[in-house]
Amino acid sequence: MSDNGYNRDPVRIFVTGNCDGLEPLKDALDQHDDVDVVGFSEHVADAYAPLAGGHLQVVLHGTRDAHLPVHDIASIREHTQAPLILLASGESSQLLNEALDTDVADVLLLPQLADNVVFAIRKAAHAGRRLEAEGGHGRRGRILTVFSPKGGTGKTVTATNLATAFAKYQKKRTLLIDLDLQFGDAAIMLGLEPEKTIYDLVVAPGELDSEKLAGYTTRHSSGVDVLPAPLRPEDAELVTEAKINRLLEVARGSYDLIVVDTSPFFHGPMLATLDRTDELLVLCGLDVPTLKNVKLAQHTLDLLSFPASRVRFILNRSNSKVGMKRSEVESALGVKMSFEMPSDRAVPLSVNRGTPAVVADAGCDFSRSIREIAKGLLAREQEKKRRRFGALARA
Ligand SMILES: Nc1ncnc2c1ncn2[C@@H]1O[C@H](COP(=O)(O)OP(=O)(O)OP(=O)(O)O)[C@@H](O)[C@H]1O
Ligand SMILES: [Mg+2]
Structure with missing residues (x-):
């Protein structure tokens, strides 16, 4: 602009x-x-x-x-x-x-x-x-936050698979941050046993910079760097909003994409993350309690003045036969779903093996939908940039 x-x-x-x-x-x-x-x-x-x-x-x-x-x-x-x-x-x-x-x-x-x-x-x-x-020396990573106001909707499965797809198939420098600070399980889903977590990073002395950040992340075989949640729930409270603000700014300087996994709450760390979120991916499901909570979350995002143009809705387990259709979800929420992911046996299998489905079973329906979403999100970013540069050129 x-x-x-x-x-x-x-x-x-x-x-x-x-x-x-x-x-x-x-x-x-x-x-x-x-x-x-x-x-x-x-x-x-x-x-x-x-x-x-x-x-x-x-x-x-x-x-x-x-x-x-x-x-x-x-x-x-x-x-x-x-x-x-x-x-x-x-x-x-x-x-x-x-x-x-x-x-x-x-x-x-x-x-x-x-x-x-x-x-x-x-x-x-x-x-x-x-x-x-x-x-960040000219690099300016995009922050994609995966959120749902309901537990168990597939946030961590989505965040881990998306981050893996960005790194492995799109060759993007990708950081996955687990901000489900009390019970985060992103590292486990990726089969990692990290020595350091976000807790160690925030309690370490000295100012955070990209070099220091690199010392606290764990590399997954797909190429994703992971900053896991604290090992003990009681350590979560030391990860303050100010620390998250700094972490996200530094991460933007080092990575193309930062995928953030979250807990189902609008607490302080989530608000700090929202402030810097470029794309908020809200997971929905074909069930009434999730819809009720997504509706409440829409209201909260409105109160926070979070721009609607940055919110994308994803319908998970879209093929489940549970007496509710995508069109009904869309009219109940008054929004269109940008993407959908099918329910797929490959997902729990891959979770239990500690290998993301996009790697363990790259051809399954779920993995195909994840790669579509990854491509769709990148294409949207390129389109935005084109328009921005177009506007500058005209000025
Ligand atoms: N599309 C899918 N097909 C089959 N199983 C799925 C799918 N999405 C999620 N699951 C299963 O649902 C379970 C919960 O998913 P996940 O842990 O990602 O949810 P979450 O939203 O992160 O939960 P929490 O709020 O507890 O962190 C997982 O064990 C996973 O196997
Ligand atoms: Mg989770």
Whole structure:
């Protein structure tokens, strides 16, 4: 997307805090075509979910303090890396000086013309995009998160087989992260006995970088690198949102694709992952309890302002004769399934052998559907890139 005025997608912003002049500014921004005000919360603590999951491009924070609101900034930073603009009123030279030493993108003293504020927002969003693009030495992996709000729907089977297909058949540098932090079994399904897990990575001293990450992953014979879940459920809580944010950013710099397996909950680590998820693969099944939960999850994703365009639905065990059809699932959820996977005996067999079906039984129906999905997801990515480059070329 170009930032030069020819192709203006509204910038997704969130407003926190308060200061004199913020109310009229908020009203003006609400009316402005160049920004999309995703939400407002006076207290940062009430805004963790949208900050983490809202795919925000800029955060505005109003402060009445003469000094930098360091606690609020730290709380915002725990949940999003989006550029931050501080809004203050009156004489705040102290604040301006202090902000120079931080990663605050801009400080604006109110009142200001709405157009000036929008210009600062666009500038910050543009700089944020450039920084992101430059991160990871030019490589920018895509994060595919496999999720379902119901246990046992096939998340781990899907995540392990997809990651294997990307690495083995599409020759992509692929990382599989097991974020089912308490009871993750991705490593077991791949027949791995890892020496190190995500727990060891997050408790290790020092800043995380790609070299350090490489020291904690286990290579599967297909070429997938795996970062397994902690061995003990009680170690899960040390894998904080801040650690996951950093891990995903570093992983993006080292891999083409990062496949994330999850648990059926919207807890903190999941929200942090959503914030960086390029494609959310939601597994559905032909049963009423799963549909009920998927419906609830759709509502939660809406509340989090997670863009619907990034969600893809997959129907698992699509051929089961259980008195429900794909069309009924689609009309109940009000969405189309992007892919389907048949129920196949090869799946439990391969799970018990610790070899993913796409390798153990490459010709079976399930494996064929996994390879289709892998190809479909890559084709969609290429199409997106083509359109982006097209837009840039036209600008
Ligand atoms: N398409 C399929 N055909 C046959 N069996 C399947 C299929 N998909 C999943 N299964 C079986 O269902 C079981 C549960 O799958 P899986 O562990 O992937 O679910 P999950 O969503 O990760 O569960 P949890 O929420 O407990 O992590 C597996 O043992 C697997 O053998
Ligand atoms: Mg699982």
